[in-house]
Amino acid sequence: xxxxxxxxxxxxxxxxxxxxxxxxxxxxxxxxxxxxxxxxxxxxxxxxxxxxxxxxxxxxxxxxxxxxxxxxxxxxxxxxxxxxxxxxxxxxxxxxxxxxxxxxxxxxxxxxxxxxxxxxxxxxxxxxxxxxxxxxxxxxxxxxxxxxxxxxxxxxxxxxxxxxxxxxxxxxxxxxxxxxxxxxxxxxxxxxxxxxxxxxxxxxxxxxxxxxxxxxxxxxxxxxxxxxxxxxxxxxxxxxxxxxxxxxxxxxxxxxxxxxxxxxxxxxxxxxxxxxxxxxxxxxx
Numbered sequence: 001x002x003x004x005x006x007x008x009x010x011x012x013x014x015x016x017x018x019x020x021x022x023x024x025x026x027x028x029x030x031x032x033x034x035x036x037x038x039x040x041x042x043x044x045x046x047x048x049x050x051x052x053x054x055x056x057x058x059x060x061x062x063x064x065x066x067x068x069x070x071x072x073x074x075x076x077x078x079x080x081x082x083x084x085x086x087x088x089x090x091x092x093x094x095x096x097x098x099x100x101x102x103x104x105x106x107x108x109x110x111x112x113x114x115x116x117x118x119x120x121x122x123x124x125x126x127x128x129x130x131x132x133x134x135x136x137x138x139x140x141x142x143x144x145x146x147x148x149x150x151x152x153x154x155x156x157x158x159x160x161x162x163x164x165x166x167x168x169x170x171x172x173x174x175x176x177x178x179x180x181x182x183x184x185x186x187x188x189x190x191x192x193x194x195x196x197x198x199x200x201x202x203x204x205x206x207x208x209x210x211x212x213x214x215x216x217x218x219x220x221x222x223x224x225x226x227x228x229x230x231x232x233x234x235x236x237x238x239x240x241x242x243x244x245x246x247x248x249x250x251x252x253x254x255x256x257x258x259x260x261x262x263x264x265x266x267x268x269x270x271x272x273x274x275x276x277x278x279x280x281x282x283x284x285x
Contacts, residue, residue, distance in 0.1 A: 044074035057100070061085070069094040079103040083130070089113045096121040107152070108133045120145030132156070132177065137184070138163065141170050148172050154180025160210055161187045162221035168210060181210045187220055 046052035047070040050061040057078035061070060066085040073080065075097045083105045092115040095101065102125050112135040119129070120142075126149040136156040140163050144151075151171045158164060160183035168181070186205035205213060 044076065045072060046074070047072045062105075073098060075099065077101055079105075081105045082109070084108040086110055089115065090118040091115050092117050093121070094118060099123040099125075101126055103128045104149075105130045106134070107131065110135055112136060114139060114143040116142055117145060118143055119147060122147055122149070124148070128152075132180070139167055141167055144171060150174050152177050154178070154182075156181070157184040158182065158210065159185045159187075160205055160213070160220060164210070165214065165220045168214070178211050179209045183208055183210055183213070 044052075044054075047059070047061065049064040049066060050059055050070060052059050052074065057074075057076050058081070059073055059077050059079070060081045062081045063084045066082065066087060068087060069082070069090065077098055078100055080098070080101060080103070084107075087106070087109040088111060090106075090111060090113075095104070095118075098121075101122060104122070104126065105128075107130045111131065114136075122129075122145070126147055129147065129149045130152045132152040133155045136153070137159045138161075139153075144167065149172065152174050153171075154177040158181060173181075183205045184207075205218070
């Protein structure tokens, strides 16, 4: 039993213990808040309208109503899903920070154009590039860079020409879907059609798979060269015709000037004869 000085001592000790526990709790809360703030700054943030699975480095932005590539995609992303949105174009720097990307899904959008070098920044680790079910009509090797990823390009309204042929020969197309790359329109063969044919017609290769056309020996690049040669011949013919017309005009103008000059000379009065000195002497004699 504690009385007098003992009671005061007990009260003092218990108060210090309570204050010590309060100070310790307060310090622990401060450290926790500070750690949380630092962790929030360091830890990656998931883009709006997307779901991020950090354990697999996967960013899911499918069916999110996106109209453009979202900003703030974590640089550590390995798999990026952007299918079934309303994206229309891909800027040049859209994926410049995603050096670890292996799978890029862009199918079922409204992509109709790729910026020059839009896919050039994708790293060598890329294994799959899905651009199927879009609105692409034309594409070139410069836009895809040196990627060796398995590529899906089927179900696009392709315009088959030399540029697309060169792209097909460069890319690593997925064998299972390559027959789905169909020409909605194509370059016109030299001499094809008549003068009354609609200039907006799709060409004789519309509706045919591009790979089958190439396997059959079709060469759009040779058609382009023939078209260029014909255009050069037509240009040279027009130039030669204009030179001939100018020469004929020049000669006729000179002939007209010569005739006018001769007529002017004929219209001048002839000079009178003056008696010579001999005639004068003979007359006087």
